[in-house]
Every structure is written in structure tokens, then in C-alpha cells.
Amino acid sequence: MNVHISDLARIAAAPSRIIAGLMSGTSLDGLDIALCEFTGSGLETKLKVLHFITMPYSQQFKEELKAISFKTQVELQQVTLLNAVIGSYSAKLILEALKEWGYPVSAVDLVASHGQTIFHAPASLHQQKAFPNATLQIGDGDHIAVQTGIVTLSDFRQKHIAAGGEGAPLAVYGDYLLLSSPVENRILLNIGGISNFTYLPGGRNPDLVFSTDVGPGNTLMDQFVQLNYPGKYYDQDATIAKSGTPNPKLVQALLAHPFFEKPFPRTTGPELFNLSYLQNAQQASGQHELSKEDVLASLCEFTAVSIVTAIKQSIGEQSFKVYLSGGGMHNPLLVQKISEGLGFALNNTADLGIDPDAKEAVLFALLANECVAGGKTDFGQRRGIPSVTMGKISLPG
Template identity: 80%
Template sequence: MNNQISKLADISGASTRIIAGLMSGTSLDGLDIALCQFSGSGFETQVKVLHFVTFPYRQEFKEQLKSVSFKAQVSLQEVTLLNAVIGTYSAELILEALKLWDFPVDGVDLIASHGQTIFHAPFSLHQQLAYPDATLQIGDGDHIAVKTGIITLSDFRQKHIAAGGEGAPLAVYGDYLLLSSVEENRILLNIGGISNFTYLPAGRHADLVFSTDVGPGNTMMDQFVQLHYPGKYYDEDAAIAKKGKVNDALVAALLNNEFFDDPFPRTTGPELFNMTYLQAAQKASSQQGLPPEDILASLCEFTARSIVAAISSSIGDRPFEIYLSGGGMHNPLLTEKLSAGLGIKLKNTADLGIDPDAKEAVLFALLANECLAGGDTNFGSRQGIPSVTMGKISLP
């Protein structure tokens, strides 16, 4: 037997596994690395986050990513080159993190890399009958495996699509296994570049679990800040938006899109929600001359209303608790609007034992753990949640 295959089998059968989960989202701001210790699988999964760090991307690297991300037409050469570059860069950051934590490289069993999404194309977006749902993440797993010497799992979203899903959101799998409750109805709301939530009804009934993208999270606010406030990447503490006034006509135009009428579950990305979308809404509402702070306040209101509407229309009057994660939870104006709109005090996943900033990286580590040590969990028959194991394996 190939030594690496033998090692893979040993990791699969071990009582514990050390897995480094990697996540870089649509905000293109950096790489999250969560070093996790796993035991068991399925509902028997136990996870301990040993270390967590976020490495901000260099400005020149961000610009490279932006040049190929969320656009219908880009340089194929640049995509090909960045596929290798991102893989190698991710490996370098993993090694840097392990050095920072004084953790031995050979003590890590697996790396679980989400990769960098550069285009998400569900049918609802591309509308071409001859083509299926599709998505593309780059950052080659083989480069990570060879550079680090660690078995790497990557490209998780392709199996989801192949099995009938839309490639997103994938958080439902980890949310269900790690964070569902026998007694409490829970909503796990993640506000990254795009917002999504998982509804976990009390009792862990798989067929009642529900997960969907909602619409924009931080993406349009961040894009606007980067365009109009040089040197800033986001509106820290909503300082700019708090100075502005919400323009209801603009908010109404932003909400006037057939995406918001699509049935749940649905998925989307910055391919739709971007500055072109904003400009069209400004034109439709005759609000082209608004001060920047008013536009930012209106974008925050737009994000909040879309989240509130999605949760209210899909969950109804059932009681629930909300647990936040993602960068949007640090926006005090947005969380204030969400709490008021939903009439509930917001919590975060720290209350459930998972650092909310590390949550997505942890959940991809969990997908790798399920791929090797699990695979038997029934996630129900709900549309968009196929019961499959995900991740392509790259050997060093």
C-alpha cells in the first residue's frame, strides 16, 4: 500500500485528529486558520479549537484577487497563475501560524482548505437552461499539501453541486452536527460578505433543518467604503454610516430585485450584489446625488431589512434564539437594526463554545473530519442539503 494511503487510513481510524481549517471569504480580506482537535464523527463529534489566527492579505495581493473575482470576464492566464499562487501562499501562512503557536508541523494530521471563491454561478444567477449550478474556488490543494507536507482536503463545494445542491451555504452541516439542540430552536446567522443562516429546530429533526443565503452581508458596504474612502477597507464600528441618514427610496430600490422573491433555499454572491447593483438602484430611485454617509447608512439598512425579511418569512412565529458569527457581528449599527427588526436579543456562537470569528474555518475542518471519519450522517431530504461527504484529497 502507498505510504500516504496507509497514513490516511490511520488518520481515519484514530481516536483524535488534528485538523487545520482554512477559510477566506468573499470580502477578500485575509485567511482564517483554526487549528482544531477532533474526536468522533456525526453527532458524536467533539471539537476543541486549539489555536486561531487571521492573517490579513497584503494590499497588492487583495488587488490581484479583485482582478479575477466576481466578474463574468477575466484573464484566464491570471486565474491559472493565481490558482497556484493562492495554494502556495496559503501553505506559507499555515507554516507561519504553526511557528507562531510553536506547534509541530508533523503534529497536524490534515489541512481543510476552502480556497478562494472567484465566481459563484447558481442557475438563479446565470439563467442558462443548458447549464447547471456552478461555483469556482481557486487555491490548489496539491500546492498546499506539497509545500506543508500535510494531507490536504479542498474544493468542498463541487461535491455539493454534483449531488444536487447549489454549492452554498455549507455551514448547515457543521451547524447541525455541532450546534443543534434537543430543547431550543436556533438560528445560526453568519454575516460575512454574503449573509446566510441555518435554522436548527429543537429535537435535531434532519428533515426540518433549513439553510439558505439571504443576500448581502458586508459586501456592498465594504465595496462602497473601499471605493469612496481610500485607505479604508470597511466602516469600522459603523462610524461613517452612523453619521448618515437612511434614504427609504434607495432602500426600496435595492430590495426591488427578483432574487428576494426566489423560494428558499437560495444562494448568491458579489456577482449580483456589487457597485453596479447600487448604481442601478440609485438611478431607479433618482438618488444619484446622495452624500456618501447616507448611501452607507442606506446599505446597512438594506442588509438588515433583507436579513429580517428572510428570517421572518421562512421561520414564521416559532420562537427561536439567534447566534451570530462573521464580520458583520462587529457592526454595531447593523446588529442594532437586526435586534430591533426581529424583536430579539442577539447572541453569538461563543455562547455555544465556538469563537464566532473562527466558526467558518472550524466548520471546514469539520467537513474534512466527516470525509475521513464519518460519512454516515443523514442530513434529511430537504432541497439543497444532500447527504454527502465533501473534499478532494491531495497527498504530499
């Protein structure tokens, strides 16, 4: 037997596994690394987050990623080059994080790398009848495995699509296994570049679990700030948006898109929600002369309304608690508007034992744990949640 296959079998059969989960989202700000210890699998999974850090990307690297992300036409050579570069860069950042923590590389069993999404193309968005759902994450797992010496799982979203899903959101798998309750109805609301939520009804019945993308999270607000406020990447503490006033006509124009009429679950990305989307809404509403502060306030209002509406439409009158994660939870104005729209205060996943900033990296580590040591959980018969294990395995030698 190949020694690396033998090592993988040993890891799978061990009572626990140390897995480094990696996540880089649509904000392109850095690599989240969560070092996790897993015991068991499925609904018996026990998790301990040993360390978490966000390793910031250099300015040059951010610009290189932006040049090929979420555009219908890019330089193919640059995509090919960055596929290797991102893999190598991720390996470098993992090794730096482990050194900072004083944690030996040899003690890490697996790396779980989400990769960098550069285009998400569900059929509902590309609307080409001859083509299926598709998505593309780059950052080659072989480069990570070889340069760290650690078995690496990557490219998780392809299996989801192959099994009939849209490649997103994947958080539902980890949310169900780690954060569902036998008694409490919970909504796990993640506000990253795109917002999504998982509904976990009390009782852990997989046929009642529901997960969907909602629409924009931070992406439109961040893009607007980056265009209009040089040197800023986001509206810290919503300082700019708080100084403006939402324009009702612009907000309604932003909401007047066929995406918001599509049935749940649905998925989307910055391929749709970008500055062109904002410009089209300004043109349709005749709101070209708004101040930058009012535009940003309107974008915040639009994001909050889309989230609140999606939750109310899909969940109805049932009582539930909301647990936040993702960068958007640090936007106090957005959180306030969502809370007011729902009529109650919001919690975050720290109340459930998981750092909300680390949650997505943790969830990909969990997917790797399931791929290697689990894979027996029935996630029910809901559309968009196929009962499959995900992740392609790269051996270090």
C-alpha cells in the same frame, strides 16, 4: 499499499484528529486558520479549538484577487497563475501560524482548505437553461499538501453541486453536527460578505433543518467604502453609516430585485450584489445626489431588512434564538437594526463554545473530519442539503 494511503487510513481510524481549517471569504482580507482537535464524527463529534488566527493578506495580493473575482470576464492566464499562487501562499501562512503557536507540523493530521471563491454561478443567477449550478474556488490543494507535508482536503463545494445542491451555503452541515440542540430552536446567522443562516429546530430532526443565503452581508458596504474612502476597507464601528440617514426610496429600490422573490433555499454572491447593483438602484429611485454617509446608512438598512425579512418569511412565528458569526457581527449599527427588526437581543456563537470569527474555518475542518472519518450522517430530505461527504484529497507525496 502507498505509504500516504496507509497514513490516511491511520488518520481515519484514530480516536482523534488534528485538523487545520482554512477560510478566506469574499471580503478578501486574509486567511482564517483554526487548528482544531476532533474526536468522533457525526452527531457524536467533539471539538476543541486549539488555536485561531487571521493571517492578513498583503495589499498587492488583495488587488490581484480583486482583479479576477466576481467578474464575468477576466484574464484566464491570471486565474491559472493565481490558482497555484494561492495554494502556495496558503501553505506559507499555515507554516507561519504553526511556528507562531509553537505547534509541530508533524502533529497536524489534515488541512481543510476552502480556497478563494472567484465566481459563484447558481442556475438561478446565470439563467442559462443548458448549464447547471456551478461555482469556482481556486487555491490548489496539491500545492498546500506538498509544501506543508500534510494531507490536504479542498474544493468542498463541487460535491455539493454534483449531488444536486447549489454549492452554498455549506455551514448547515457543521451547524447541525456541532451546534444543534435537543431543546432550543436556533438560528445560526453568519454575516460575511454574503449573509446566510441555518435554522436548527430543537430535537435535531434533520428533515426540519433549513439553510439559505439571504443576500448581502458586508459586501456592498465594504465595496462602497473602498471606492469612496481611500485607505479604508470597511466602515469600522459603523462610524460613517451612523452619521448618515437611510433613504427609504433607495432602500426600497435595493430590495426590488427578483432575487428576493425566489423561494428558499437560495444562494447568491458579489456577482449580483456589487456597485453596479447599487448604481442601478440609485437610478431607479432617482437618488443620485445623496451624501456618501446617507448611501452607506441606506446600504446598512437594506442589509438588515433583507436579513430580518428572510428569517421571518422562512421561519414564521416560531420562537428561536439567534447566534451571530462573521465580520458583520462587529458592525454595531447592523446588529442593532437586525435586533430591532426581530424584536429581541442577539447572541453569538461564543455562547455555544465557538469563537464567531473562527466559525467558518472550524466548519471546513469539520467537513474534512467527516470526509475522512465520518460520512454516515443522514441530513434528511430537504432541498439543498444532500447527504454527502465533501472534499478532494491531495496527498503530500
